[in-house]
Amino acid sequence: MLAVTGASLTEEMYGPMPELDPDRLFPPDARTREIARELFATIANRPILSPHGHCDPAWFSENAAFSDPAHLFVVPDHYIFRMLVSQGVALADLGVPRADGAPVEQDPRTIWRRFAEHYHLFRGTPTRLWIDHALAEVFGVAAPLGADTADEIYDQVAARLSEPEYRPRALFDRFGIEFLATTDSALDDLSHHDRIREAGLGGRVVPTYRPDAAVDPEHGAFGENVAQLGEITDCDTGSWDGYLEAHRRRRAYFRERGATATDHGHPTARTENLDPDVAERLFRTCLANDASAEEADAFRGQMLTEMARMSVEDGMTMQMHVGSHRNHSDEIRRLHGRDMGFDIPVRTEFVHALRPMLDAVGLEPGLKMIVFTLDETTFSRELAPLAGVYPSLILGPPWWFFDSPEGIMRFRQMTGETAGIYNTAGFNDDTRAFCSIPARHDVSRRVDCAWLASLVADGRIRMDEAYEMAGELTTDLVKKAYGI
Amino acid sequence: MLAVTGASLTEEMYGPMPELDPDRLFPPDARTREIARELFATIANRPILSPHGHCDPAWFSENAAFSDPAHLFVVPDHYIFRMLVSQGVALADLGVPRADGAPVEQDPRTIWRRFAEHYHLFRGTPTRLWIDHALAEVFGVAAPLGADTADEIYDQVAARLSEPEYRPRALFDRFGIEFLATTDSALDDLSHHDRIREAGLGGRVVPTYRPDAAVDPEHGAFGENVAQLGEITDCDTGSWDGYLEAHRRRRAYFRERGATATDHGHPTARTENLDPDVAERLFRTCLANDASAEEADAFRGQMLTEMARMSVEDGMTMQMHVGSHRNHSDEIRRLHGRDMGFDIPVRTEFVHALRPMLDAVGLEPGLKMIVFTLDETTFSRELAPLAGVYPSLILGPPWWFFDSPEGIMRFRQMTGETAGIYNTAGFNDDTRAFCSIPARHDVSRRVDCAWLASLVADGRIRMDEAYEMAGELTTDLVKKAYGI
């Protein structure tokens, strides 16, 4: 395995790399910067643990070459097309497919040029850091991306993509990834994961149990999905008990294929702890497609508690990603479908919302529930105090819009004094942009070191502790939180 | 035009100035400070663009001398009397008029002394920076303001105010103002603006269309105002269509007099997108003074969408200033009327609130809607994600209580990673304190440069980009957002 985040990746293959600032994201003060530098040196080259993300398992099972720079970097990345849309570029002109199959821009070079012409928009954003890092460290690109260098960089990246060293499995190794979890529907047969294991990546690329489509009564295909869940688990999912048993069996199926965690994307953090007969009636109402919005919400809340109970039984770590208003623009959803950059965070409440679940299982030994929020105001007010007392609760890293230098620093400053670091879960890259994985871990490691350096510099911790904490934030806490 | 924010204003007239720290508001770290200094040097002397504020157009149409230091600095400035009230000084003792015409302090020197005695209260506030800058740079005052220097400084400022160089138009030129928009009632005949054009300031001092008094059913004179709007536009504002047409015509009237923008001060960000017949019924209910609080709120929300539609038609930039609980103290309102420093920000929600309007027009090419908030928690959670994807949405600068060094820095740190700078609108001084205009732009420019310097110092952007961005934040983005 090559060095990843600290040293250059392609140097031995392609000669000297362009200059990324070796002190990037470190504190400006010289003494504090030196401390950060020393801390970072000890963890920069640690392997990458990616316990939550959205890589496509087909990449690793099929190991096909990525098609071209535009479809690798631009077309699938909502961080990127979102920003271009905000300045008047149409999604179709970036090659984003239409829901009705109407034609969109097909030429990857044209798409890439549009991206490059607008690259200044990303100044000051983490996307800029990720792209620069990926182009420089993964592809050996030496020039800054812009309208004038678009073609040259396109050609350079395209050429590399045709080489065997740029196939997914080769990159996986070069990136130094030790563990990567994908996110998979409960109904997925995990055949890609079977082939990944056959290819010898078993235990390094694993699935995650994400049952939303069979849990959310407002999902368009809820009834069908529940029926299908019954079929593939040989359970009568027409009954509440059978439905729960089906989840149990399906979790076991995932666990046998390496899964260590489940994941739940809900609009709110609401949980319920209903009497079984009440829950059963609610389930039947949902299944009959008769549930009001309130009932659907209650059912999702009940299912979080049920999933937590199953985690007590089977030891899987439970992740909750809550608080996104999905598909804010009706027109975009109609034209291009879901997940088109129009997901907007909303104010989220945890203290009352999590209480039913915490009353049910919050003190269970060994249970691990990781909470992610898009509402930073809850970090110091609600989540750090909750995670700082409930043994089952762990703070997920800053998510989505907050997976950034300022966001990570605010997270540590707002949670560290109440929850410490030992009730947090290290870093998630949470990405579907494969080539940004080293960049994202690099940013996170640097900002964590910058934060630790600030604590050392003003006498809050000793240097020997900071070394330990840097390692724990980078790998140990991840392994503990995800049972790796 | 003299140099404004970087160099001294009165030096050539009055000799050496007192020492304002030339590095004020720059980062403490020496290297980062040097970067900020270099960036600031390139934009310090750019002309001032003031696209939103509350200057009295009569100043420029009549060009009369300002009466005295107290009535220039203290009596009309809610930032100042608010703070003195908080420490037990009565509004009447500061010369603030009573609603019932009862006597209040008339002697400007006495008012000024009261202000000076309490000047320490402003330590650490932006008001302190603005006043110090105005006294030093505009009036050549060399001593710090305080009880012991009150009379001396009063005399010095009073003497200057009698000179022709301190008349409004002369100061306007000395301040280097290239563009200044006032805020004007839809019912205003803009006669001052006509005289301003005759005086040759046309296109440099322009009105803004602010129709709140004829849009808010809870405004005491809503019915009269709607009727008057009908009269002056020759429309039947008793009908919904006529009412909308009256707004269209009145916007055109403003536009002909140089207006490039409208402005809307609402208690919440609520918008509606009602069917025309539902909207019409709601309008009639409001006009009949029969609207419930909920109906009045819905009507205001509908009118935001209507105004956005008209902006699509006529190209005027739309501004929304939402989230102030006005006139919090009943007693103060009874004694002294509105806008007496008792306006308090409230929690504000944008994601659901703006959705009806954004569904209606949010993807319209060319539409520009600038949103201002008094709830900083919405910056990273709601507004930056919204502005970072909707092409029509632009983030207004930090407003009112947040138009300050810490507030501006927080704004950039909380929005810059998601919306970048290109979905923001540069700076507004938003002031009725004329002599503070150079100071406010100076503060904003310095803090923006401090922020950019921090990005350069830790390798997030290159210096050549920072130079570009400094200029864009200072002028280019303002011109683009306001169609100047």
Place this chain on the structure above:
Amino acid sequence: MLAVTGASLTEEMYGPMPELDPDRLFPPDARTREIARELFATIANRPILSPHGHCDPAWFSENAAFSDPAHLFVVPDHYIFRMLVSQGVALADLGVPRADGAPVEQDPRTIWRRFAEHYHLFRGTPTRLWIDHALAEVFGVAAPLGADTADEIYDQVAARLSEPEYRPRALFDRFGIEFLATTDSALDDLSHHDRIREAGLGGRVVPTYRPDAAVDPEHGAFGENVAQLGEITDCDTGSWDGYLEAHRRRRAYFRERGATATDHGHPTARTENLDPDVAERLFRTCLANDASAEEADAFRGQMLTEMARMSVEDGMTMQMHVGSHRNHSDEIRRLHGRDMGFDIPVRTEFVHALRPMLDAVGLEPGLKMIVFTLDETTFSRELAPLAGVYPSLILGPPWWFFDSPEGIMRFRQMTGETAGIYNTAGFNDDTRAFCSIPARHDVSRRVDCAWLASLVADGRIRMDEAYEMAGELTTDLVKKAYGI
């Protein structure tokens, strides 16, 4: 009185102390750090004013030796056992009593070892700073606490506790405490305070009137408490007028024993200003145990306004601590009772909530109401604007989870620009951990100086002002806010 926060406490008794970083919590930049150092030097040794806290008056009336290190540091401190619980340690294993009297760990050395083994959990938290400071400065401990030093440090602290110099009154003197207020039930006979006065500490240790148990209709013993309040004041508390008169008399009883303030711990900031007959009916409903949750909440809100009215009469400062969801875990409450670390902050609203009370008395000359919040989002949005205009309103220092380096800095940065420092109340240690008092004041003074230094460093205030402000933050504003 010995030097307290700046210099070593035990040096003259026990020889050289371990090294706490003399520059701890100062800014990293060398120039700013030097400014902070100079400011701190002028206030480090000022006496301690502790106008709100939870010291047990029995300590000072009885002056018995503290029993052992575990029962001094660990068992009563919810900051400490909360964090250990979050990592799976049971409260019973830390010696925390069971509600049913079931056995818990009794051996102090065992408890201390468990604490020491988990001491790394506190890295980056204020608890770590407080404990380190107390061990080093109060007990002369030279080694870092950890599993390997647990016994040695236990023995050292235990040995000291048996010495007369470590009795409460001796420590009180050594800590340089000039004024300390305890928090006492309205029903308390204050006999400990009588004995404290006899011991010559009168005026230095005083009670605070905390009537919650006789004000909150949802307190289990509300009816009994109201009856008892009637008995001890010789009032008919079965009537509304008699009930209010009983409070008046009881406040006088406290005032005669040195109390300068009242304190009110409510779930929300809700206030009411009801007509007397409506209030009377509400009181009777509550007394009859017939109140709905809404009515109970309204009654608490009405009582805040009544207490404020009494403060206008008798001059006592009123404190409001609002926004904690108490006893979040039912199971912990059942097993161990109240106040077991499971109190979690909730979102809090002040602008509408305080309005009835502010309408009633907010402009009263001389009235002082100090507001504390656990919702940091209200600082810049609601509380600083309110305190920055209402003469009666004062901002309490950062409370509980926010009484920390980052919390204090955020408080100043978020309130200082709108409310200045003169509408704030200096520091509260608010602790029941006696030996942490010097540490907590040390942290607060250092962070305030760090903040002031940042204002000097970037030219926002002059150094002569910063010296003044440092002193005001440390003592003058405390005295003014609490009428000391």
